[in-house]
Amino acid sequence: MWRDPEMSEKLHTVRAYDDALLDLDQSIEKMGALATKLLMDSLVALESRNNALARRVIEQDSQIDAIERHVDEAALGLIALRQPMAADLRHIAAAMKIAGAIERIGDLAKNIAKRSLEIDSDTGLQDKILSLRQMMGLVERQFGQVLKSYAMRDADLAESVWRQDAEIDNLYRLFFRALLTFMMEDARNIGPCAHLMFIAKNLERVGDHTTNIAEKVVFMVRGEAPSDERPRGTVGD
């Protein structure tokens, strides 16, 4: 069969470009799965006072950092070499931003694991940790949904994630107030409860990063940001 060498070259270039875009998405998926695992493990380590597991979370976070560096390099390389058009440029820019957000979620999981190591007393901690489990359930669901919205290019799903962040914020506020009362009831609770406050805040921040990712997905798919102001409640940053 006769083949046009120029056409073959073009097809090859197109294939390499598509492969590179696919690689970005697979890297994001891998980062997301790893960050989810570290988050879950950090809470299990806290609940079961499992210091070995906490240390593994701390170690594994560097894997997420490495994938982020890969995404950044691949994305900048793609932009420089291929000069992508609007939609692809939005895709590549979104991948970089989302990788950055997932990297910070990994940091937050690591931070929970570090705090778990620092909480030495476990007396009466169990009932207080229950609310964290509830927050984590919401946070994990939202983060999973936003990763799916990126993979499926589903702006509607991303927008629904974006709207639901207020639930996490509300749980955080309730838990924060409960912790204050535990501290007031018994001064021995103050140290461990201070750590639990920061852990709850970390989960709330995972929710914030999830919301930011949702915004990037909406912009990537539609070329414009979500239409109205996000319902917010806390003093969250």
Place this chain on the structure above:
Amino acid sequence: MWRDPEMSEKLHTVRAYDDALLDLDQSIEKMGALATKLLMDSLVALESRNNALARRVIEQDSQIDAIERHVDEAALGLIALRQPMAADLRHIAAAMKIAGAIERIGDLAKNIAKRSLEIDSDTGLQDKILSLRQMMGLVERQFGQVLKSYAMRDADLAESVWRQDAEIDNLYRLFFRALLTFMMEDARNIGPCAHLMFIAKNLERVGDHTTNIAEKVVFMVRGEAPSDERPRGTVGD
């Protein structure tokens, strides 16, 4: 005078490229100055219980966000159109990352201002806030130095900033412990001191972002990351 139109065109292109790079640097400088101002103002608002000032900090943070968006768009446009070589690509990529870090520093200032509004009691707060002033002094100095290191392309200065983050971490730990004892002494301190804990944590995180910026500057100038492990202390994320 006779002018070669092709050479003139080339010079024009080079000039536009240099102008674009200069614009990136000026945007970073503007963001840095604004973030510094918001940080300082947030602490003054807290110290003087000045709610009007706190609200101004919260409002002005959106200006930083707007400059970050400008940096991102300008940087991606530059990469796509000019296909910059290694050193320029490092410069542009660093500008994006640094803009992201400064944006988060702005968020932290905004968060301090929001917490300042939430602290209703001011009884006995003054002496506890003194340590925050000390932390802020260090944080502001470090942030100022790292912005200078970016503007001057001074990797040695950036590396010295990078090494000094441990000082901020140490002050944070001391203050955190002091706050725990205030809480234990008097249950009425628990609410306000919990906010002060988060404010101190925010300053410590400004230090972390400053350190990240320092790493980017070192990489931008030298093409490689700082040589050894950074001395660290806290459970910081």
